[in-house]
Amino acid sequence: MLIKSSDDKSKRLKLLEDLQNSSTLNQDQKDWLRENIWAHRMGVQGEKDAAHYLDSYFRDSKNNAVIHDLRIEVDGQVAQIDHLIISRFLDFYLLETKNFNGNLAITEQGEFSVQYSGGRVRGIPSPIEQSKRHELVLRKLLEKLEVKGLLGLNPSFHHVVLVDPKATITRPNPKMFDSSHVIKADSFMTWRERFIDKSTTASNMFGTLLKIKNSDSLETIARAVAKVHRPMNLLELPDFMAPRPILRTTTPPEIQPTQPSKPEFSAPAEGQVKRYWCFTCGHTVTPAVFSYCMDRRTQFGNRAYCMQHQKDFPPVR
Structure with a gap:
């Protein structure tokens, strides 16, 4: 049936x-x-x-x-x-x-x-x-x-x-x-x-x-x-898929300084830290988890994954 x-x-x-x-x-x-x-x-x-x-x-x-x-x-x-x-x-x-x-x-x-x-x-x-x-x-x-x-x-x-x-x-x-x-x-x-x-x-x-x-x-x-079936939210996206702002200069091109100035937003604002996300689910991972994945680039394909989704990748021997 x-x-x-x-x-x-x-x-x-x-x-x-x-x-x-x-x-x-x-x-x-x-x-x-x-x-x-x-x-x-x-x-x-x-x-x-x-x-x-x-x-x-x-x-x-x-x-x-x-x-x-x-x-x-x-x-x-x-x-x-x-x-x-x-x-x-x-x-x-x-x-x-x-x-x-x-x-x-x-x-x-x-x-x-x-x-x-x-x-x-x-x-x-x-x-x-x-x-x-x-x-x-x-x-x-x-x-x-x-x-x-x-x-x-x-x-x-x-x-x-x-x-x-x-x-x-x-x-x-x-x-x-x-x-x-x-x-x-x-x-x-x-x-x-x-x-x-x-x-x-x-x-x-x-x-x-x-x-x-x-x-x-x-x-x-x-x-x-x-x-008890709970369908997934078909319109949900991981956090890292949020659109990034397009940076524009306010100084007209004809009066740009000869020496390029420091790029806007080149560093995190005071009190903020750099964030990393799991490539599979999009949840935030800690810098330590990010470094762990980067130290094992061959195993994780040069991407960061949360601890849960790291289990999907067997260790490289």
């Missing part, structure tokens, strides 16, 4: 595209806009394609509920789950969509990178670890909603990364790192059937049966989860 479709994010894309026409942007702001417009377009298309496959499997199912584009906030923590599938056995599948315009490679250490046309390779944060962080927030929500099976058994959580069906996936030795949960978006149903067969034993089958819900109670749980 389909509980929630994806939110319309067209206003966000229009805002970012319109901002490109501003004449007050500096180079960092232009770079941020370019990357976010590209990521937004790719992300929306990837989620749309994945939703098409998932809906064809589960839209009319009485044993599974589908929630697309779920954003929840619990105790100050936020989780953005691309697709959530809930089975009547209280299995929660958190699906992370990655619509890479290139080929995905996974190392034996579980590190992810994408190779684009032309040979350019870019490391990316682990989508599996990202999904696991989302699980922590979802667990808190389910505890608040008192979602449990019979005899108070807790739900089970599974993480899957969906990539473009046309992409290639270079996998490591499965004994070193299990990448079986990274699959193409059109093969989720086949993967799920194999996963259930592989993980089913006599002991856990008994526990699974104790968690079973009928279709009515499954729908009640799914709608309670979807009800």
Whole structure:
């Protein structure tokens, strides 16, 4: 059963595209806009394609509920789950969509990178670890909603990364790192059937049966989860994207002094300090955090990130 479709994010894309026409942007702001417009377009298309496959499997199912584009906030923590599938056995599948315009490679250490046309390779944060962080927030929500099976058994959580069906996936030795949960978006149903067969034993089958819900109670749980969805503010921008004032001289050009004067606002005003921002979320970071990132330019791509988003970049060995 389909509980929630994806939110319309067209206003966000229009805002970012319109901002490109501003004449007050500096180079960092232009770079941020370019990357976010590209990521937004790719992300929306990837989620749309994945939703098409998932809906064809589960839209009319009485044993599974589908929630697309779920954003929840619990105790100050936020989780953005691309697709959530809930089975009547209280299995929660958190699906992370990655619509890479290139080929995905996974190392034996579980590190992810994408190779684009032309040979350019870019490391990316682990989508599996990202999904696991989302699980922590979802667990808190389910505890608040008192979602449990019979005899108070807790739900089970599974993480899957969906990539473009046309992409290639270079996998490591499965004994070193299990990448079986990274699959193409059109093969989720086949993967799920194999996963259930592989993980089913006599002991856990008994526990699974104790968690079973009928279709009515499954729908009640799914709608309670979807009800707490908090859509992102599509018009919100990080602080560093605020327009910068254009400095103009008040002295007519014909009477400019031969020796250039000191540029206006070349230093912070008295009592003010220089500010730095996280390139991902735009929140202010301390000079110490900024220096930490600059000392590790290779790891962070010559940009500053807050402590939370530094976790998205594995150390360079």
